[in-house]
Amino acid sequence: MTTLAGSAPSETQASSGSGCFYWNGTRSAPPGWHSSGRIDGNGLVFDGLPLPAESMDQLYVGPAIGEIDGWNLASVFEEFRRILRQDGLIRIAAWDLDAALAARERGDRSFFWEQDCTIERAFEAQILGYGSARSLFNAARVTEHLQQAGFTSITERSPHQTDDPTGRLAEPDSLGDYCCFVEARNPSGWPLASDRQDPSGVHLTLADRHGRRLNVVWSAPARTEWSLRCRPESTTEWVDYPVRSWPTSDGPNGNHVFSGRTPELESGRRYDYEIVQAGPDPQPVSGSFAAPPQPGSATVRLAFLADTGLVGRDDGLSDGTLAVLGEVTRLEPDLILGGGDYAYRSSDDRRLTPQQAVNSWLDQMSPVLSRIPFVAQYGNHEVELGERYRDWSTHFPEIDPVIDDSPPSVSCRSYSIDIGPCHVVAFYAPTAAIDPAEVSWLWNDLAAARSAGARWVIVFQHQPLVAHGRSHPAEKSVDHALAQVLEANGVDLHLSAHDQNYERTYPVRWRDGAPEAMTTEQSIYRRGQGTVLAKISPAGKRSDRGKDFSKLPDRLDPVVAAASDSGHHFGCITASGNELVIEARRLGRGGSQTETIDRVVIRR
Secondary structure (H helix, E strand, O other), X not given: OOOOOXXXXXXXXXXXXXXXXXXXOEOOXXXXXXXXXOOOHHHHHHOOOOOOOOOEEEEEEOHHHHHOOHHHHHHHHHHHHHHEEEEEEEEEEEEEHHHHHHHHHHOOHHHOOOOOOOXXXXXXXXXXXXXXXXXXXXXXXXXXXXXXXXXXXXXXXXXXXXXXXOOHHHOOOOOOOOEEEEEEEOOOOOOOOOOOOOOXXXXXXXXXXXXXXXXEEEEEOOOOOEEEEEEEOOOOOOEEEOEEEEEOOOOOXXXXXXXXXXXXXXXXXXXXXXXXXXXXXXXXXXEEEEOOOXXXXXXXXXXXXXXXXXXXXXXXXXXXXXXXXXXXXXXXXXXXXXXXXXXXXXXXXXXXXXXXXXXXXXXXXXHHHOOOOXXXXXXXXXXXXXXXXXXHHOOOOOOOOOOOOOOXXXXXXXXXXXXXXXXXXXXXXXXXXXXXXXXXXXXXXXXXXXXXXXXXEEEEOOOOOOOOOOOOOOOXXXXXXXXXXXXXXXXXXEEEOOOOOEEEEOOEEEEXXXXXXXXXXXXXXXXXXXXXXXXXXXXXXOOOOOOOOOOOOOOXXXXXXXXXXXXXXXXXXXXXXXXXEEXXXXXXXXXXXXXXXXXXXXXX
């Protein structure tokens, strides 16, 4: 089974006239209102609202806003602003902590829903929403969040009092004694990503799971027309190929993503390509690439990198990014595997919107990714903290696509490829809350790969199973979710990131829920001894926590065979029929060439 690598969002289009949108968790919208369906608080954080930017005139947000963790409220209020047109009106109705405190102080038992307990317990149950509340509000707190998101004309309201001359915006008001009501206006349109005429962020992705064809992907203004042409290197005849496009989360007024697919490629052969805009005097954007080794080829070389950041940060934390990219380019891998945490918009305020951050990262990476295909997976910074999966996946067209005007939606965010002698799984594990549906998919995928005779099986993801750094130590939930499936299906190598340092284990199996080393040999293993876990990070950006690399304790778990917390790292994996070689490269002092700090060989 092969799933999709990502697709353009399937957006619920608003009507062309005025629109009122209602969100209150999974509660139904009033008749005549646009609604998000069954998107709860987590869905709002991770997936956002299924609407284009600037598509609604009014937005009503109910008390389910309290079900969202405090650290994610900034991005949620930003999402509210994204869907509102300029001068659009938002109304927040949140459970009012001040009202509950006042009732408690005056001993007013009738205020509380719970009657068969003490007033203290009733107060506790109510403000905690029977365990569902993650944030507490009063009018001042709502006002603060609206201000931070850029709203203006912020006014506290009484129930059914509104600045909407039709009165419709206050129609959903209920439980007025329990809620505070605050209204505000969106003072300006949504800040769109760059509207440059030239293609930006050019990058290559696999168009099918065997690398027989590639996607050439770029961003450009929506109302431009483009074509893609390719030819084998050292030949003279260009062949044109169709290009399709779709909007990003900026909506129809923002830049669109354009993608053209190459013809079927000859494994290992080099090709030239040009992106050409329609018009009287086209100025092609040129590039070239080597076709990836197809399944059954003798050798493949992969690079793995994560935690890159955007260069030029005010805090100076992305001090190794360009040097690492230069070294990866010099090594000329067949594919680059991306382990997530790319732009770090939440701690880099130079980019006003998610699409600005994504476009900037793709521009930064384009000199490398326009010549070496990128296999993307995502970290926590691509699914929360001011960014969302939809913002990134729309720039990485799906594996094995259906060719039509609107790419299909995805039911699973993990996917796999077969390249050279390797079966490689890009597993979706951006946070410690591993989705059981993704794990079920992984069981089926790995079992099928082993049945088909895969020589080497590699899984990569963002969250680590073994990590001891002070910034992001491993979460037990990740190990518990994946240990059995990795061991039962004989995974040879597991790659991860997140904690900004390097750790590599001996081959491990799991006993009583804990990894156990199957050998203490340092650098040469036999296939089948166990799974080697390699956490390789960062590839350019030091941790926001401590503003440094993630420092390791003096004593590590006995399963750890090698470690380093003093530099930027990336991985280089070379697979042949009989050997799988894993190397960790560390950037030298002052951005000098990398040095190999660890090398391990698994032999058949």
